[in-house]
Amino acid sequence: MKGETGIGITPPPVLSTGRRGLLALRxxxxxLLALRxxxxxLLALRxxxxxxxALIPLxxxxxxxxxxQRYSETLRTTVTTRSGLAAVHRFVVRDVDYLRxxxxxxxxxxxxxxxLEETVDGPTRTLDTDGFTGGRWKxxxxxxxxxxPVVRPxxxxxxxxxxxxxxxxxxxxxxxxxxMIPGADVRDATGRSWERLADSAGVxxxxxxxxxxxxxxxxxxxxxxxxxxxxxxxxxxxxWDATGPLxxxxxxxxxxxxxxxxRTVMAVVEHRIAVRRHD
Numbered sequence: 001m002k003g004e005t006g007i008g009i010t011p012p013p014v015l016s017t018g019r020r021g022l023l024a025l026r027x028x029x030x031x032l033l034a035l036r037x038x039x040x041x042l043l044a045l046r047x048x049x050x051x052x053x054a055l056i057p058l059x060x061x062x063x064x065x066x067x068x069q070r071y072s073e074t075l076r077t078t079v080t081t082r083s084g085l086a087a088v089h090r091f092v093v094r095d096v097d098y099l100r101x102x103x104x105x106x107x108x109x110x111x112x113x114x115x116l117e118e119t120v121d122g123p124t125r126t127l128d129t130d131g132f133t134g135g136r137w138k139x140x141x142x143x144x145x146x147x148x149p150v151v152r153p154x155x156x157x158x159x160x161x162x163x164x165x166x167x168x169x170x171x172x173x174x175x176x177x178x179x180m181i182p183g184a185d186v187r188d189a190t191g192r193s194w195e196r197l198a199d200s201a202g203v204x205x206x207x208x209x210x211x212x213x214x215x216x217x218x219x220x221x222x223x224x225x226x227x228x229x230x231x232x233x234x235x236x237x238x239x240w241d242a243t244g245p246l247x248x249x250x251x252x253x254x255x256x257x258x259x260x261x262x263r264t265v266m267a268v269v270e271h272r273i274a275v276r277r278h279d
Contacts, residue, residue, distance in 0.1 A: 070278040093117040107139040131156040210234040230256040
């Protein structure tokens, strides 16, 4: 019979058993492999598009990107700043939907929907995020296997004044829990304290706390020293399956004291973060 290419193709013989059948099977396999090579060559002669279609199964087996996953993040930030008798109260709402894709060791996160609001001592304003929506991060694993951004999207100045969206991936994913059995308590090399809770439906659940303090002196304009004392406490919980974190919640409380030219500014910041993965 004749195929679409017009080349005659003889139907394979009926397989038999025994040594003769084995030899016939080997011959048939060799003929089929030759036929496949001939077909690809003919498709190439008939146009690059058809040749590419014929090679799609081969290309797909060599480093094709993983199916995209979606993450939804909600961030609520309360900031109280005091200097002398004056105080300013700010409340920021950030809701972002991300798409995750990966090829080899490069992770790409894209912000596909962004909501950003700011309330300062009463009035609330909603910012136009069109100039940022669609922005992408590229991340690579560090020596500990944690994702670190190497490319960040551009953030328009009006948004940057409210929230540094480009830094969203600096610590988006929770730290990787250490190997431990349910009910155990472990302190890892970074000083983070972990507790493994009871598993549920094949999902591992953890709780953690982390504290750190930072005292720095920086020289700013006109060689004036700026002294910063900062303490931070994080508490969180999360669920992991075989592919990674499914959902996690974090609360980060930070208190900072900045002194410049005998003027002191106190700031208390509370972050509440919740992230969920949608497969």
